[in-house]
Amino acid sequence: MTPKEESQSVVICQVRSDSMFRIYLTLGDGLVVQAVIDTAAEVTLVSDRVFKKYQVIYRY
Numbered sequence: 001m002t003p004k005e006e007s008q009s010v011v012i013c014q015v016r017s018d019s020m021f022r023i024y025l026t027l028g029d030g031l032v033v034q035a036v037i038d039t040a041a042e043v044t045l046v047s048d049r050v051f052k053k054y055q056v057i058y059r060y
Contacts, residue, residue, distance in 0.1 A: 027054070 021037040033050060046056070 023035050023037060024032055025035045026032050027050070031050075031053070033047075050056075
């Protein structure tokens with residue numbers, strides 16, 4: 001990086017956790033979890049706890 005490049009600032013807009021769209025989701029047996037809605041996401045993530053509890057079948 002040149003000295004000129006080092007002195008330039010770059011601002012990247014980010015969605016922070018306090019501005020994400022969140023919902024409470026009730027799963028089949030009544031377990032309530034908090035979910036984040038991300039319409040631009042390429043993947044869906046769940047916690048290990050939920051994954052193991054429901055014995056999710058992984059399909060690709």
